[in-house]
Amino acid sequence: MSGHQPTPPGTPNVTEILADWVIDIQGADIPNEIRYEGLRTFVNWVGCAVGGASHETVDAALKALMPFSGKATSSVLGRAEKMDALHAALLNGITSHVLDYDDTHLKTIIHPAGPVASAILALAETRKISGYDFITALIVGVEVECRIGNSVYPDHYDRGWHITGTAGVFGAAAAAGKLLGLNKQQMRWAFGLAGTQSSGFREQFGTMTKSFHPGRAAQNGLCSALMAQAGFDSSERVIEAPRGFACVMSDKQDWSEIIDGLGDHWEAGLNSYKPFACGIVIHPAIDGCIQLRDELGDRVSEVESLHLDAHPLVLELTGKRDPKTGLEGKFSVFHSAACALLRGDGAPTAFTDEVVRAPEIVALRDAVTATANPDRHSASVRIEAKMRDGTTVTKEVERALGSRDKPLSDEQVTEKFRVQSALVIGEAATDRLLDIAWKSADLDDVAEVARVSSEAVRKKGAAA
């Protein structure tokens, strides 16, 4: 009913096809290996949400918004606070992304879990949802956002849109709509409401507002599904309309990326998990510098300068020469390489204000140079360390740890979770949370994961 501008001849009904698929697909239609990747996606997300929960970004958001929260049904993971489901979706989206340590769909640099898992775990605390249905919805939501991202990437991203927010809101709406049991028309409306809120600029990288994007996408996607269920109507063709998402926000529109092979080919199976707490493009440099440190042993102190031969995106996204804060450090390949070489660290502890200002790291950072090499694979780097004696040591990283060709094992996902979560809720609580997170696909009530988090925080509070 919506618009009077016709789509060009031959344009498929992308929104309708996608909405139908979201509603029709059953958990059993999803191959086991994809379901298992969905579980890994969720476990990694829980660890990141807890790991980021004590960040000052989260304190500021809670200070501003707690006075407006409705009935406190839903947990802010890793904290004592509960909020209404919409606000909890926002907060968990912020916490899970604030350390830049979450998951990545490498084709689009979307961080898929933040918008989707934050929306549906908050929802799951308001009604009983099984772990099986939850993982189904999570995978469906991730599939939707990554396919929509593929259809407009890279033009959409190059233009300045933070694609985790802009595409993520569709994924959150899809996953929430699936769990709410929307009919197909309501799902089209939910996409309409979600799409019309698609937003978030890359200009925000390096500020608290970057992690606000997946949070708001989670909240807005959930809100869209709830409103559509209540009969709030919207365009039923928001993705493909001439004045809709893909045409307004991108010069590239490849509909086949959205509708071809739905249910056969799975973007949700391509998710990857960051071993290091910063933008994925710096990972080869950190991986290589840590290897170099291990190989050099005591001689690491004799490194005079570093030169990186890297993919062009490395300098474009993380070329900050003079970071002043921990957050800014995540956008400096120079800091990241220096810290990896001198401390062997790429975890959240490498990106604190204190470490970014540490004199010996600043000194080496200033002696790091980089070349953008368009022929280089984005998961690779060549590092040349010039030693004080004039010799050069070279390290070639073919594929960085955490890339598609070198994914984190379950043990590495667990270890990553353990390190960051223990800093926030302690080791005993982390063990309990890890245990239930890995079992979440089999839970009768997936909200149990959130309850274990809240109990852990309460016990820690009581003990302190």
Add this chain to the structure above:
Amino acid sequence: MSGHQPTPPGTPNVTEILADWVIDIQGADIPNEIRYEGLRTFVNWVGCAVGGASHETVDAALKALMPFSGKATSSVLGRAEKMDALHAALLNGITSHVLDYDDTHLKTIIHPAGPVASAILALAETRKISGYDFITALIVGVEVECRIGNSVYPDHYDRGWHITGTAGVFGAAAAAGKLLGLNKQQMRWAFGLAGTQSSGFREQFGTMTKSFHPGRAAQNGLCSALMAQAGFDSSERVIEAPRGFACVMSDKQDWSEIIDGLGDHWEAGLNSYKPFACGIVIHPAIDGCIQLRDELGDRVSEVESLHLDAHPLVLELTGKRDPKTGLEGKFSVFHSAACALLRGDGAPTAFTDEVVRAPEIVALRDAVTATANPDRHSASVRIEAKMRDGTTVTKEVERALGSRDKPLSDEQVTEKFRVQSALVIGEAATDRLLDIAWKSADLDDVAEVARVSSEAVRKKGAAA
């Protein structure tokens, strides 16, 4: 601290200049005639908010969102429900726009009051704000959104953005930030948070989601100011950054429209108020058809067909040939002209589902044709009525009622308020509300306006 992409040489610090102005300006710096236009803007907005309050769009939004509302501090004007201030801002933004009957900044087709007044009246119910300060903040907010709109119009709008939402969120943030007493850095952050949520597609015209846009802009702008106050940081150059608002969402960026003559030239003084409950571009046709009806008297039944020679935007925006619902009727110049000629009506009563389907109106609607004439002023139209006897009657409208050259008088604003409000809250309550609305600039506590609205609804409920 935000981005590493430099702005092109010569780009002024638009965000900083605008934020400084918002914080520095005092009520006494605003000329009396602009302050009075601010009062008219507010009175017209209150009438529209009450007038739209019983629409099914509002019922659906409340059904979905009331379960998530926080402490019920703030009124949904014209209804019994109260919600937390953020949700009330959303709901009042929806109600005040849902009938397409609100105010218009004609240069940009922004409807300025919806995002701004909705945000700050909801806020005013949470703390004491004088009518004087409220009108100052309203004018500042309107000025900000219209100037930002000017800087990117028409390219931004032509691309498909619903500019009332995309620019409105800045206005809401400015007005709320002013009343919250933000410092200058916080105001820049508030703009950063607001800008990164700028969204809303014209594809939504004709659906409930159109009025969601000013509502969400109000809510998001208020939220941005609250978060900035709590220390949630953001880009401090969101308007002018290469990956910020104006460059990402428009090919045109005219910074002078934003920063030149601040405090001297007032866009807020150019606001206009719709005499008819639909898109402004149809107003000349409705005005002319009502005049024609008056002139023809009984002969109106002999009109066989109508031809309109109109500005090109009329067909582009309101060319819907076959509207099925009242909302769609607002986007049909054919329906609007037929209804104005046959019933003399351009009020909300002309845009109900029933009237849009009335056989005699449908019959004449199908006999209305229109030509897009690029030489014609947007506030004018020539109407040729072909009579059954073969003769032709012509009506030339030089400037439509409600246009800048033919503004509504205070009495006409009052009458418009009275008609639409009485349908929702009754005549006695409407009189009380009108009385206090016109006095609002002098109130010690501007929230009194909202309280009178709530009392009126309660009394009506008790009487029923």
